[in-house]
Amino acid sequence: LLHPTTMAPPSVDNDRSIRGARRFALVVPAALIAPFALMALGLRAGSADIVIVSLLAAALFGLVLWRVWLLFVDVEEHRRTQDKLTRSIEQERRRTLENQQLLASLSERQLLTDRLSRIQRKISTRAPLQEVLDAITQGAADLVHADVAALRFIDEDDPGYMVIVSSVGIDEAVADEVRRSPLGRGVGGQAIVTNKLCIQDAYTGWDNAIPQFATGGLQTALATPVHLGAEPIGSLVVATHRADRRYSTAEQDALISFAEHVSIALNDARSVRAMNDALEQAVHQAMHDELTGLPNRACFYDRAEQALKAATRAGTATAVLLFDLDRFKEINDTLGHRYGDRVLCAIEPRLAPLLRASDTIARLGGDEFCVLLPDVAGLDDAMDVANRLTRALEEPLDVDGMTLVVEASCGVTVAPDHGTTADLLLQRSDIAMYAAKRSHQSVSAYEDDLDRNTPDRLALLGELRHAVLHEELVVHFQPQIDLATGEVEGAEALVRWQHPRRGLLAPDVFVPLAEDTGFIHQLTTWVLDASLAQMRRWMDEPAGSGIGPDFTVAVNLSTHSLLDDCFATEVSVALDRAGVPPERLALEITETTLMADPERATRVLTTLAERGVRFAIDDFGTGYSSLASLKDLPVHDLKIDKSFVAGMDDGSDDAVIVRSVIDLGHTLGLRTIAEGAETEEMLVRLADLGCDSAQGYAVARPMTACELVTWIQARTEAGAAVA
Secondary structure, X not given: OOOHHHHOOOOOOOHHHHHHHHHHHHHHHHHHHHHHHHHHHHHHHOOHHHHHHHHHHHHHHHHHHHHHHHHHHHHHHHHHHHHHHHHHHHHHHHHHHHHHHHHHHHHXXXXXXXXXXXXXXXXXXXXXXXXXXXXXXXXXHHHOOOOEEEEEEEOOOOOXXXXXXXXXXOOHHHHHHHOEEEOOOHHHHHHHHHOOOEEEOOOOOOOOOOHHHHHOOOOEEEEEEEEEOOEEEEEEEEEEOOOOOOOOHHHHHHHHHHHHHHHHHHHHHHHHHHHXXXXXXXXXXXXXXXXXXXXXXXXXHHHHHHHHHHHHHHOOEEEEEEEEEEOHHHHHHHHOHHHHHHHHHOHHHHHHHHOOOOOEEEEEEOOEEEEEEEEEOOHHHHHHHHHHHHHHHOXXXXXXXXXXXXXXXXXXXEEOOOXXXXXXXXXXXXXXXXXXXXXXXXXXXXXXXXXXOOHHHHHXXXXXXXXXXXXXXXEEEEEEEEOOOOOEXXXXXXXXXXXXXXXXXXXXXXXXXXXXXXXXXXXXXXXXHHHHHHHHHHHHOXXXXXXXXXXXXXXXXXXXXXXXXXXXXXXXXXXXHHOOOHHHEEEEEEHHHHHHOHHHHHHHHHHHHHHOXXXXXXXXXXXXXXXXHHOOOOOOEEEEOHHHHHOOOOOOHHHHHHHHHHHHHHHOOOEEEEOOOOOHHHHHHHHHOOOOEEOOOOOOOOEOHHHHHHHHHHHHHHOOOOO
């Protein structure tokens, strides 16, 4: 009954429990044997008292032992409970430590994510590059708790050295001394030359250390290369003064992430710089004449509008002087274009010394030059300048040993007396200039009676009003094709006048008259309604008609219509009345139309664009264009003027202009459409230059609606495509 294995408590695997059980097993037999030995002794002696005493002693010993056993069991149970509690506390402590480590890791990751997100926002919002680099350096220092952080780049001017471009924690006293170091020096230099992550845990005693940092007490340093493309061009370094500090794998990965964002920022800055350079070059080409280097028509309009606005605010006058070279065609035809070009290039050197820095000389095209005179005293002052300039042009010109005499006729207008827009001033200067030619004078100022409102023009205007009311006008359509696929993507609506006596009249006969008299708005409205009605008829025809679901019709807008506050509503009503989706209508506006009142034009364009109507800038490159506002307008297409396309031989000025317009359009996210493509060679050339679409006689002449459908069907059946 008292065998040790039966008396041992349950936790026999515990050393202390085993030892306790063994002691208990030795005591119990001795305690039990003693009373029974005494009782046996009493029986042998025949003494009842001894027997009784022995029995009592045995009972007493048994009771004591039972109590001792219970006490032992309680102690063991308490000890086991205490052991469990100790183990539980230890497990909880370990879990708490693990949770703290996990929390710290998550906090570091969150900090890394937050810092990198801030840097990415700076990059995406085109923050200054130095600001981005400083944010990266500071972020790296904060994340790894570095005492010093620095971003170095290889010196572009001296590749044997590297330069600190951003730093944190470098004492100002040594900043200038360490700003430039030999390539390969220090842990940052090693990261560049080895093109890999570098760690130095004993920086102070390192023989390749930068002395100023070593004497400053830096102990541990970490660096990773920075790349531009695949080549290392710098390094990002963090360091600490703590000798026991070691950078973890997570911190090394974080530093690499920051270095990668330096690369992203540099690549983005390089892309932006290249784009800006290309855009600046394209803008310069679009705004300047390549032959003479002078501002072109677009630039002239831009500067003229600025000068007119300033004059309005200041209450001063602005003059426009338009020059046309006499006998220039004779020089070109007789001596060749080389001599003609030399004459054109000689104009600016003769005029510039007689003008102020604020004045502008522009070549409008051909042999036409224009001078803008802001802040003049009045017409007499402008006439005096014009006379001095024409006399300067009359001086003999020596070209390759040949003496040439070139004279000029000049027309003068002054704002606000002769007009308040650049377009009107230039138009009236042109009238005055031709008056000078007719009167054989060098200079003529604009006068109202020089205008062309003759009785014949007034009679024609009356007939035009009658034509609108009695359906004498017809719309012809000139198709536009995609140069990449050859598909017909739309057509431009061109109005014709079926005059009862004079036959079919082209728009250049009556549209200028309508523009001069204000009747252009009614004419535009008629063309819009007629074009939309025809589009609806095409949409209702069977699928095999050839007019696809993406086919658009383009209608030209006048300045008067675009600046009418009710025009957007009129277009919406016309679309609803015809049942034509807005995206199948394109409205074409000229640069000068936008120039007349940019703010009002923008409101109208935005209203219609929000509904889905497309817009194209017509005759781009021949008039006013404010590129700063063009990119903000809801414009989809740029139409290259046919005058540039017609002269688009390889190496010519016009070819450069066409290429510049295409590049500019694509830079601004716009499609480009070439007008006046007269030959297959032109189509091929335009496609090679990247032009998106084209129209002209090489594609098809303007035709009636029925003829257009027949033409498209025949083209489809023949499988025609642009070469």
